[in-house]
Amino acid sequence: MRVMEDRTKIIAKPLFSGRKILWVGCVFILAVMCVSTADVIYSLRKTAAKSDAVVSGFRQRSRLLETLRTLMLRSALSPDSDGERAIESSDLPAAHLQANQILEQFGASLGASGDEATQQRLDDLKSSINQYWDSLPIIREQNASHPVTPPPFFRGAERRQIRHIARQIMELNREQQDRAGAQLHAEHDRLQGELLISSLLSLAVVFALIAGISYRIKTTERFAEQQYKDVVQARAELQTFAGRLEQAQEEERRNLSRELHDELGQTMAAALVELSRIESEMPQDTAAKAQLASVKSELEGSMRSIRDIALVLRPSMLDDLGLVPALKWQGREVARRSGLAVRVEADDDCESLPDTYRTCIYRIVQEALHNVVKHASATSVAVSFRSTNETLLLTVEDNGKGFRPASEKGMGLLGIEERVGRLAGLVRVTSSPDKGTTIQVTLPVPAVEREEVR
Incomplete structure (x- = not known):
């Protein structure tokens, strides 16, 4: 520092x-x-x-x-x-x-x-x-x-x-x-x-x-050139620092999500099982049994909240099942909570990407869907993820009210651009009032992945 x-x-x-x-x-x-x-x-x-x-x-x-x-x-x-x-x-x-x-x-x-x-x-x-x-x-x-x-x-x-x-x-x-x-x-x-x-x-x-x-x-000119080099170096160091901070944040989210799911979730599940056993042993039509049922219902709601929090922090299926299942699950969750018609299409051969790429793509889709639900007033949204020998192409397109990207760019899009920039990618936002919005992200294929394809 x-x-x-x-x-x-x-x-x-x-x-x-x-x-x-x-x-x-x-x-x-x-x-x-x-x-x-x-x-x-x-x-x-x-x-x-x-x-x-x-x-x-x-x-x-x-x-x-x-x-x-x-x-x-x-x-x-x-x-x-x-x-x-x-x-x-x-x-x-x-x-x-x-x-x-x-x-x-x-x-x-x-x-x-x-x-x-x-x-x-x-x-x-x-x-x-x-x-x-x-x-x-x-x-x-x-x-x-x-x-x-x-x-x-x-x-x-x-x-x-x-x-x-x-x-x-x-x-x-x-x-x-x-x-x-x-x-x-x-x-x-x-x-x-x-x-x-x-x-x-x-x-x-x-x-x-x-x-x-x-x-x-x-x-x-020499002074300006030296300053430019200092700015470029400082920006590179800042991007490196931001990348490390994001990795640490993702790791912390992963650990916290597992703690919530494995420790607190299992503890509450065991308590719910014990409450069910006690409920079965109690006589029928008693006030205590009704109170126990209410406590059991609240405990189940808390378990669902903890599960949702854990999934928002870091879905375990992203690490356990891979990127494509996590994207499809994200689409289903957004459709369930908001009523949007969400369609997710992704190539199955994208699972061999490094963890930084998988995390970046998942967070971009998560932020884009959040913006659609919060600002777009859309009825449908389509997520497409394709890969070629040289590039990875991610597209999120909705039929909402649109906006003017040059003057109305928010923190969500800036965060997406920062994530993509750290991977030497490009972000293109196409939108106009009443004509929907399309976010297109292009990422270079990682060197290891490119060697495997060859």
Whole structure:
């Protein structure tokens, strides 16, 4: 009993809920996915902002360089030949100041992104432009005093100076184009790196979570499997214990039935014989003889009650005559007490069954007939017991009011199922309201019996 209690405590332990583990895992995975998606969106927006800033800076610097280039070209035009396109001599200082402001704005737009080579090139451009603007008034005065109409552009060294400045502007523009492309490419690479790191971290977290959930599920499955084994073992031990208890009960019933029949029954029979002798020796028509007859009648009734009790406990004919005579006697007794039409049909070759089978079949028929008398309101019942090479088939069928087996199963049917289950058999109950009830029990033929048949 101590082992059974310990195992019951183990079985009663609460099993960790795998559903909760899965829910927690799914919520965590969704959280990781949401965080990863938010990080990707943030990185994309950040990259888009930086790209817009790079493009905007590039366009601004391009406009500044284009304005500077246009200003330098206008300065090279002659006011006499080009009219409004040329810069008047009086406006040269303002144009010079505007050129310097453009260069200052260009340098400011570069900010920290400009390297030393770019800054040096910008300083060279400033120096060339300053030299040009410083020499431009003198050149114009010389051209104004020339007797021949001056050409639209200056010639010689002045033209080379203009071309040199234009080339410097183009190189600076190309360089800042390359720098803008490099910045965009670097930002693209940075975004790819962040996305890769974020994806790898998310995958690592998900794989770790999946591994943890898998380990937890396997642990839970092993625990559940161990519990199932414990339950099966406990049930098997309980069935074994119930079988032994039933055997002990049957043995006790057998002993009690024999005690009632042999000891008390014989004693009361001897007393009845003695009363009959005394009654025969007494004179007729006396009050004592009438009282003696009454005592004798009560004693006979008590003997019948004791005999009935002994037969209910364990009919001696089940052990002395066999299963088939006991079943037929049971049918006759039920018919005598209840008025039912009971028909019992059984194969005579069923007498070689072990005692556990004979007792089980007899008790099933006894319980089934008791249920018919008590609940079925039937007028007839048929009991059939047949055997084949592999199975034993017992059928009890009545024409009573029937019931719903799925919802109205009582203790009697549960007891029948327990008895049949201990012998690895099956019970099938077929019934419906107003259509009677059929109980069909199928038992495997005992191994010893099967060997004898072969």
